[in-house]
Structure formats: structure tokens, C-alpha cells
Amino acid sequence: MALVVQKYGGSSVADASCIKRVAQRIVATKKAGNDVTVIVSAMGDTTDELLDLAEQVSPLPPGRELDMLLTSGERISMALLAMAIANLGYEARSFTGSQAGVITNSTHGKARIIDVTPSRIREALDRGHIAIVAGFQGVSQDTKDITTLGRGGSDTTAVALAAALDADVCEIYTDVDGIFTADPRIVPTARKIPKVSYDEMMEMAACGAKILHLRCVEYARRFALPIHVRSSFSTREGTWVVSDPYTEGTEMEQPIISGVAHDRSEAKITVVGVPDKVGEAAAIFKTLAGAEINIDMIVQNVSAAATGRTDISFTLPTADSSTALTALKRMQGEIAFESLLFDDQIGKVSLIGAGMRSHPGVTATFFAALADAGVNIEMISTSEIRISVIVDQDDVDVAVAAAHRAFELDADQVEAVVYGGSGR
Template sequence: MALIVQKYGGSSVADAECVKRVAQRIVATKKAGNDVVVVVSAMGDTTDDLIDKAEQVSPLPPARELDMLLTAGERISMALLAMAIANLGHEARSFTGSQAGVITDGAHGKAKIIDVTPGRIRAALDEGSICIVAGFQGVSQGTKDITTLGRGGSDTTAVALAAALNADVCEIYSDVDGVFTADPRIVPAARKIPRISYEEMLEMAASGAKILHLRCVEYARRYNIPIHVRSSFSQKEGTWVVDSSDIEGHEMEQAIISGVAHDRSEAKITVVGVPDKVGEAATIFRVLSEAEINIDMIVQNVSAASTGRTDISFTLPSSDGQTALSALNKVKERIGFESLRYDDRIGKISLIGAGMRSHPGVTATFFAAIAGAGVNIEMISTSEIRISVVVAQDDIDTAVAAAHRAFDLDADQVEAVVYGGTGR
């Protein structure tokens, strides 16, 4: 008998019909002889509706109270799901994050999980019950206030519970079939990836693939919890996110490149004419860090000998753009830079693959593909298993398609690459 943690997102429980369908799926898993813990998000637009309500009474609601408000969303969906399961003749009990033992720090709206003490869940499982747990929420250590985990919170709840319960697998359900080699809306020939390592999935998530949140993958890697990303609308196998050793053992002919991710949500700031002195760059990034802005890529030009000045460019979430600009303008005199340039019409394309470690020439092929598509590269950054470039936002689709094709990821070709050894 396996212990399976399943997580259903808001679109999977959008209305009563969806809730009943998910209930059937859960009951089928239970009937197959498994213990089942389900983590559920708020229904469809519930969270947005609650935020609207908050804005109607206060322009800047206190974070503690916003958390109290928003956690009503999962409370509703989890109770309804438990009822729907009971209606199919199976015992189900719902638990809030607090009841499930999800202990967090006190950072309302973006709390971090400190500990998971799922004693009540374990006891309910032992009594044969299906457990439904509210995603996205916890209770703060010490003050015992209700907290929310912020973006990707429900996925993280699921993986954290799976780790604490020593579950066999954490299944993440959404409305897509798994992780693809590229966004199928851009590359119709994109193919579902059957298995991917935590490291590659982390790079995919950090590069704009929205299917799993970075945080949840990090948690899964730390505790070595296999994640199965799949659709709640089909019975098909999805994508397994597992330890790299589990992949290399199973698939000798692993593809060099796992996929091409893209991200339209970033902007680029260029600090023009920074005096080329020791510590100036450090000051710039300390200021941004104090404003709690996450920087992605950084490029510093060689300084012009004639002026003793240089330009520093970096990318960041465009939602943080205004905050970053005003933080930098406050230290303009102190640093002595000349001006700021802001561009939110950029996009990032990333090539991810553990295979690129051992295959030289990947970078050259990637750049050649993009150049061949007539797209100009503005910035470059690399990790051991990823190459990212910044291009004009309008060029994203063209560049993604070109890279996908250049690495033989298109569906017909890929079958040969991945399954070549077996002859299928």
C-alpha cells in the first residue's frame, strides 16, 4: 500500500461539477489500495474575489488580516471536496493548514514552512480516512497567527506534507498533461517530457515555465520526493520530476536538452555611466536588495577608458520595475551614475538540459539557431545546465521555435532521440 499525496489547483475544483469529478478520482486512488492525502487550492476565482472585497474596505489591508481572509478560500474548497467524497461512500476529513501541522515563520503573505507536524493527518489515515488539507496556508510559530505561503504555496504544501509523511509520490494536478519541451501554444510540435531531474525542473521553473513553482521543486529535491505532474482531466501519465540518478539509471539515451522555456514577465534596467570604482556595483545591488527586489541576470560592460565610466544592466520582474527605479534614483547622487534606462519589452529564452554538461557545442548551436531566425541577443547568462538569452519580446515566439527545432525536440524527431535505443 502506497501513500499518495495529490494536489489539485483552483481550476480543478472551479465548481461543483469539478469538485465531484476530482472526488471520483480521489476515491479511485483510495480504492486501488492507497492511503490518500489531498491538498487543495481555493476554487477558481475565489482568491481574487476575496482580494476585491478587501480592497473595498481598505486600500492597504494589514497582512495578518489579509491572510485570515484569503484562507477562507481553501476552507470552502476543502470542506466541499470532503463532502463530495463522503457522498461517494468514503470517509474524508478536511484539515486547515494549522490542523495539518504546517508551521511557518511569521511573514504574512509569503510565509516559509519551518516544520510540518502532521500528527492528526497520520492518525486520520490510520483510521482509514482520506485527508483533505488546505493548501497555501499555515500557522506561525510562537504567535500562532494564520499565515499564507504566497505564490506556489499549494504545491509547496503538498510536497512538504509528502516529505513529512514519507509519501511515495506527490501528484500535482492541473489542466495540462505535464511538462513540455516548450510551450505548446508557441511550438505545436512540443512534446511531453516523461522524466526530468529536479535540477532541470528548477531551471525550467526559474526560466518561466509556469507548471511548477521553483519553491516546490526545491523542497522536493531536498527531501527527494518524486513529483508526478499530470492533468486532472485525463488518466494519462504526466511528467515525473525525480532525482537525476533515477533518470540516468532508466534512460540511457537521455536527450541532451530537456526543453526550451521562455519568460515575458521580466524587464531590464540599465544604470548608465556608473563611475568605475570598487564597490559601486555592490552599492547598486545592496540598494535593490534592501527594496526586496529579486535580480535575475546582470551584465556589466567593460568601462570606456576615456570616461572611467561603465553601464550595468540587469533584469528583474517587471512588477518590481517602479520600485527599483525609485530606489535607485534615491542614491543617484551618492553613486554618481548618469541616468537609468528601463525596458519592459524584453523576453528571456532558456535552453535547459543536464546533457549539456557533457556535450560541447550546445551554446554555439543555440546562438546559431537564434541568429538564423534573425533575432538579436541582448544579454546572456548561463548555469551548468542552462543557457538564457534576453531578446526583444516580439521575437520570443520565433526564437523559441528555432531553438526547439535546432535541438531536434520537435515531436517526430524526439521520439528517435529519447527512445532511439529501444527501437520504438
């Protein structure tokens, strides 16, 4: 008997009939002889509606109270799901994050999980019950206040709880069939990836693939917990995220590139005319860190000997732009740079693949493909298993398609893809 942890997102439990359908799938897993623990998000637009209410009451609600408010969303969906399962003749028990032992720090709105002590879940499973757990929420170790985990929170709950329960698999249900070699809306010939490593998945998540959140994959890697990303609208196998996808079976050769990711949510800031002295770059990035801004790519040009000055460019989430620009402007006296340039019409295109380690020439092929497609490269950043370039936002689609073709990722036929929530 296996222990299966399943996670259903908001679109999978959007209304009463969705909830009943999910209940049937859960019961089918139980009937197949498994112990089942389910993590569930708030129904459809509930969280947005609650945020709306908060906004009507206060322009800047305290984090503690906002978390208290938002966590009512999962309370509703998990209770309804437990009822729907009971209706099918199986015993289900719903548990809040606190009841499930999801212990966090006390950073409201984006708390981090410190520990998971799921004694009540174990007890429920031992009695043969199906445990339903609220995603996205926990209880702070110090203050015993209710917290929320921030973006990707329910996936993280699922993986953390699966690890604590020593589950055999954590199934993440979504509205697509799995992870694809590229966004099928841009590349209709994109293929579903059967298996991918944690490292590759983390790079994909960091580079704009939205299906799994970086934190949840990090967590799974730490505990070597297999994740199975699959559609709640079909019973097909999805994508397995595991430690090493290519040692287990010999059925396939490792591809050089696993996928092409893209991200349009970043902007670029260039600090022009920075004095080329020790410590100036440090001062810039200390200023940005102080404003709690996550920097992605950084490029420093070679200093022009004549001026003794250099330009430093970096990318960051567009949403953080004005905070970053304000913080830098305030430091202009100390850092003595000349000016700031800002560009939010950029896009990032990334090649990801553990296979590129053993294949020299990947960069050359990639850049040649972009050049042939007429795409200009503005910035470059690489890791051992990733190459990212910043291009004009209008060139993103062309660049993704060109890279996908150049590394022979195109499927022979277009797969029947359910994307973006159709089929609901």
C-alpha cells in the same frame, strides 16, 4: 500499500461538478489500495473575489487580516471535497493548514514553512480516512496567527506534507498533460517530457515555466520526493520530476536539452556611466536588495578606459520596476551614475538540460539558430545546465521555435495537448 499525496488546483475544483469529479479520482486512488492525502486550493476565482472584498474595505489591509480572509477560500473547497467523497461512501476529513501542522514563520502573505508536524493527518490515515488539507496556508510558530505561503503555495504545501509523511509520490494535478519541451501554444510540435531532474525543473521554473513553482521543486529535491505532474482531465502518465531521471532505466538516452522555456514578465534596467571603482556595483545591488527586489540577470560592460565609467544592466520582474527605479534615483548622489535606462519590451528564452554538461557546442548551436532566425541577443547568462538570452519581446516566439528545432526536440506528430484550461 503506497501513500499518495495529490494536489488539485483551483481550476480542478472550480464548481460543484468539478469537485465531484475530483472526488471520484481520489476515491479511485484509495480503491486501488493506497493511503491518500489531498491538498486542495480555493475554488476557481474565490481568491480574487476575496481580494476584491478586501479592496472595497481597505486600500492597504493588514497582512494578518488579509491572510485570515484568504484562507477561508480553501476552507470552503476542502469541506466540499470531503462531502463529495463521503457521498461516494468513503470517509474523508478536512484539515486547515494549522490543523495539519504546517508551521511557518510569521511573514504574512509569503510565509515560509519551518516545520510540518502532521500528527492529525497520520491519525486520519491510520483510521483509513482520506485526509483533505487546505493548501497555501499555515500557522506561524511565534504568534500562532494564520499565514499564507504566497505564490505556488499549494504546491509547496503538497510537497512539504508529502515529505513529512514520507509519501511515495506527490501528484500535482493541473490542466495540462505534464511538462512540455516548450509551451505548445508557441511550438505545436512540443513533446511531453516523461522524466526530468529536480535541477532542470528548478531552472525551468526560474525561467518562466509556470506549471511548478521554484519553491516546491526545491523542497522536493531536499527530500528526494518524486513529483508526478499530470492532468486532472485524463489518466495518462504525466511528467515525473525525480533526482536522476537517467540512471533508473536504460530505456532512453539523455537528451542534450530537456526543454526551452520563455518568460515575458521581466524588464531590463541599465545604469549608465557608473564610475569604474571598487564597490560601486555593490552599492547598486545593496540598494536594490534593500528595496526587496529580486534581480535575475546582470551584465557589466567592459569599462571604457577613456571615461573610467561603465554601464551595468540587470533584469528584474516588471512589477518591481518603479520601486527599483525610485530606489536607484534616490542613490544617484552617492553612486554618481549618469542616467537610468528602462526597457520592459524584452523576453527571456532559456535552454535547459543536464545533458549540456557533456556536450560542448550547445551555446554555438543555440546562437547560430537564433542568428539564422534573425533574432538579436541583448544579454546572456549561463549556468551549468542552462543558457538564457534576453531578446526583443517580439522575437520570443521565433527564438523558442528556432531553438526547439535546432536541438531536435520537435515531435514527429503534434501531441493532443490540453492547454490553458480547455476541456473544463
